[in-house]
Amino acid sequence: MSRSLDQFVTQKLDALEAQSLRRRLVETDRFNDVEVHRDGRTLISFCCNDYLNLSHHPDVIAAANDATKRYGTSSGASRLVTGNTPLFSLLEQRLAKLKQSEDCVVFGSGYLANIGIIPALARPGDLILADALSHSCLLTGTQLSGATAHNFRHNDLAHLEELLRQHREAARHCLILTDGVFSMDGDLAPVAELAVLAAKYDAWLMTDDAHGIGVVGAGRGSSFVTGAKVDVPLQMGTLSKAIGGYGGYLCASKPVCDFIRTRARTLIYSTGLMPAAIAAAIASIDVIETEPAYAALPVQKAQRFTRALNLAPAESPIVPLILGGADETLAASALLEAEGFLVTAIRPPTVPEGTARLRFTFTARHSDADIARLATIVREKIMTKRAAE
Ligand SMILES: Cc1ncc(COP(=O)(O)O)c(C=O)c1O
Known part of the structure; x- marks a missing residue:
């Protein structure tokens, strides 16, 4: 037993307790x-x-049960060893179709996706500019990459452009990171305007659409809120929110997905998602694609609440x-x-x-x-x- 270890954490816990944290x-x-x-x-x-309450949807539960019976409870290994059950490519095709991308890679979770994708694409000598309210795992992925990193003020395009003007030229590559729907604020990123800036400065835009898929942009996510698709080369997201299951994904071009399959450490060195989660996600996408009026309900319900309280209309x-x-x-x-x-x-x-x-x-x-x-x-x-x- 290490007394100094217990003492260290107990003091930390006491300090957090005193601050209600x-x-x-x-x-x-x-x-x-x-x-x-x-x-x-x-x-x-x-x-x-x-x-979308899909975690309790009978068809989604049945799909998870059937997949468990057919393939067992675990994929058994990394996808690159023997864990790549036939369900993976089905799910990846369905996500790519929904997000109108060429290809898709599925990860063990959204967190694993972000901390795998970002260091695979950026390293020291590159530049990462992230919205200051981006989710913790985008910021952790940024730290792991070793790239030069700056945060721009939340949804502040002028500040982002100022940082691009200051730092872009000195960097080899540049990634711009943002939540598509901000997880703790519920507002949307100005994805179309971000895409214009990214093109102007030869930067790669990556949106984390954890809270967008299934519920905004007719279920397709934050790249689709204005109707036409905004060209976002890296659309990341999770299967753990509106999809009602577990897992993460990146929708991107075929070369990018091939590169991620071969270089993202959290895909290579982590066990593939369990079959039940993959099958559940496919069944959920069926609901999202066939019932657009149902997919629109969560935002409508949130707007009912903001109207009742005279708050700014909910966007998500x-x-x-x-x-x-x-x-x-x-x-x-x-x-x-x-x-x-x-x-x-x-x-x-x-x-x-x-x-x-x-x-x-x-x-x-x-x-x-x-x-x-x-x-x-x-x-x-x-x-x-x-x-x-
Ligand atoms: C914006 C955002 N990105 C990523 C994640 C992580 O996704 P997951 O729960 O699949 O690990 C979350 C939530 O937990 C999130 O809110």
């Missing part, structure tokens, strides 16, 4: 598509990324209510829990210091009555109280 895992039984059991109570969850299923301090955000979350709603407090370092928030997420199967009741409680017990302070 310690995190805890709470057992949560997601027994149906919108409700959960937690601490012996039934709560309506407004903080789950299963935007994610609506933040920034409260500032970690303490008050935890208290607001506890208040909602007492009213029967699960809305987890989001605190630094997940979001910048001073911007702790409630992050509401809306799904296709939330009822309008529950959304109205949630909005009333938020207005009367959280927003009005804050305004009075």
